[in-house]
Amino acid sequence: MVAAVSEIGDALLARLQAFMAAHVYPNEALYEQQLHAVPGEVFRVPAIMDELKAKARAEGLWNLFLPHSSSGAGLTNLEYAPLAEEMGRVYWAPEVFNCNAPDTGNMELLDRYGTEEQKRKYLLPLLEGKTRSAYCMTEPDVASSDATNVQTRIERDGDHYVINGHKWWTTNAYHPNTAIYIVMGKTDPTAPTHLQQSQILVEPGTPGIRLMRPLSVFGYYEPPKGHGEVIFENVRVPVENIILGEGRGFEISQGRLGPGRIHHCMRIVGQSERLLEQMCRRLLSRNTFGKPLAERSVWQERIAEARIEINMCRLLTQHAAHLMDTVGNKAARSEISQIKVAATRMGQRIADMTIQAFGAAGVTDDFGLAHTYARMRTLRIGDGPDEVHNRTIARLELAKYKPPREKK
Numbered sequence: 001m002v003a004a005v006s007e008i009g010d011a012l013l014a015r016l017q018a019f020m021a022a023h024v025y026p027n028e029a030l031y032e033q034q035l036h037a038v039p040g041e042v043f044r045v046p047a048i049m050d051e052l053k054a055k056a057r058a059e060g061l062w063n064l065f066l067p068h069s070s071s072g073a074g075l076t077n078l079e080y081a082p083l084a085e086e087m088g089r090v091y092w093a094p095e096v097f098n099c100n101a102p103d104t105g106n107m108e109l110l111d112r113y114g115t116e117e118q119k120r121k122y123l124l125p126l127l128e129g130k131t132r133s134a135y136c137m138t139e140p141d142v143a144s145s146d147a148t149n150v151q152t153r154i155e156r157d158g159d160h161y162v163i164n165g166h167k168w169w170t171t172n173a174y175h176p177n178t179a180i181y182i183v184m185g186k187t188d189p190t191a192p193t194h195l196q197q198s199q200i201l202v203e204p205g206t207p208g209i210r211l212m213r214p215l216s217v218f219g220y221y222e223p224p225k226g227h228g229e230v231i232f233e234n235v236r237v238p239v240e241n242i243i244l245g246e247g248r249g250f251e252i253s254q255g256r257l258g259p260g261r262i263h264h265c266m267r268i269v270g271q272s273e274r275l276l277e278q279m280c281r282r283l284l285s286r287n288t289f290g291k292p293l294a295e296r297s298v299w300q301e302r303i304a305e306a307r308i309e310i311n312m313c314r315l316l317t318q319h320a321a322h323l324m325d326t327v328g329n330k331a332a333r334s335e336i337s338q339i340k341v342a343a344t345r346m347g348q349r350i351a352d353m354t355i356q357a358f359g360a361a362g363v364t365d366d367f368g369l370a371h372t373y374a375r376m377r378t379l380r381i382g383d384g385p386d387e388v389h390n391r392t393i394a395r396l397e398l399a400k401y402k403p404p405r406e407k408k
């Protein structure tokens with residue numbers, strides 16, 4: 001059950017639920033069929049995706065994630081939470097409403113920090129769902145959970161910047177519609193640590209870019225988006241492609257990650273609800289040693305734990321969203337980190353429990369559970385590993401009790 005937050009949010013939620021029931025759930029099998037229809041053609045967009053996008057857009061269920069913006073539904077983060085939760089129930093559904101990662105984070109970045117020309121060229125087609133985008137921060141050669149380690153160089157040469165670097169885990173690198181990369185790199189390695197990095201817009205077809213290979217997540221290549229390893233070798237882009245100016249990269253990535261992180265958590269709550277539903281139905285339908293599995297106390301205990309954890313995570317998500325709306329992303333950073341850790345751990349635990357309830361069937365692709373587990377596990381690393389978020393939470397907590405002279 002989702003808490004009512006506003007009339008506009010409730011009305012949109014009812015329309016979204018009706019759309020999911022009429023068009024998304026009935027097409028889950030078709031989506032998978034179309035995705036894998038052509039052997040050897042891994043990264044293809046299923047035709048049903050484009051059909052559903054057109055329908056959702058026509059019904060005004062589009063760009064619901066953009067808060068306080070004329071380009072989107074103008075919802076607050078708190079109002080958006082139940083909508084993202086609903087979409088999260090089917091892993092590919094967020095894209096139907098143009099609300100999927102990593103494009104939402106990239107659109108928000110361009111909306112907030114882009115020039116009018118950058119918005120016209122790159123944001124508009126993204127908002128229309130015609131193109132996709134990628135965010136290139138992580139590098140294989142350095143521990144990228146600390147973004148100050150990023151080594152890619154972005155050097156000014158007349159009216160161009162020249163980019164040299166090695167990235168990986170570039171989500172959407174293989175999506176056939178990806179039209180723009182946002183690349184993070186150092187413009188001035190001698191500047192103070194947090195002013196060395198910049199972000200720049202690079203079109204995928206620019207000479208010097210090499211897509212090395214798609215990376216697999218526990219064996220899944222996650223089409224149609226894919227996660228790519230990408231080399232940038234003397235890639236030249238016009239100076240006007242820099243976002244916000246040299247040395248502002250760190251500031252931009254902080255602004256981008258807050259909303260992106262909480263959107264993941266909202267969707268995880270929805271995905272976990274779906275798992276719990278699958279688990280209960282399965283346990284009710286199968287018997288061992290003379291009675292339904294659902295009557296075994298061990299399973300009742302697990303079901304209860306799952307219910308408690310989902311409800312706790314939903315409330316913490318809503319609390320963090322409310323703080324983002326009222327005191328801002330920076331002041332809400334402990335709560336954003338708290339829910340990033342709590343929701344991903346909860347999702348992984350419930351996915352694991354559901355697989356156990358299904359027995360061997362759980363580790364096949366027949367019920368989507370193995371892939372769901374892989375996604376949940378992965379989210380404990382993507383957008384910052386648990387330890388890095390716990391570090392943020394602990395530092396903010398400790399700061400409350402430090403003697404004044406030790407406070408920074």
Ligand SMILES: Cc1cc2nc3c(=O)[nH]c(=O)nc-3n(C[C@H](O)[C@H](O)[C@H](O)COP(=O)(O)OP(=O)(O)OC[C@H]3O[C@@H](n4cnc5c(N)ncnc54)[C@H](O)[C@@H]3O)c2cc1C
Pocket residue numbers: 102134135136137138139142143144145146168169170171172217227378381382383384385386387388391
């Ligand atoms: C499916 C998926 C999609 C992704 N998509 C993108 C994308 O689109 N764009 C992009 O740029 N990146 C993306 N990433 C990369 C992701 O953001 C990084 O993997 C993440 O930031 C961690 O960086 P790293 O892999 O270099 O790990 P490292 O920084 O090498 O860290 C390794 C481990 O060290 C531990 N650790 C780190 N810091 C601390 C600490 N302070 N205290 C204790 N332990 C610590 C953690 O356990 C961590 O897992 C994606 C990753 C995945 C798995």
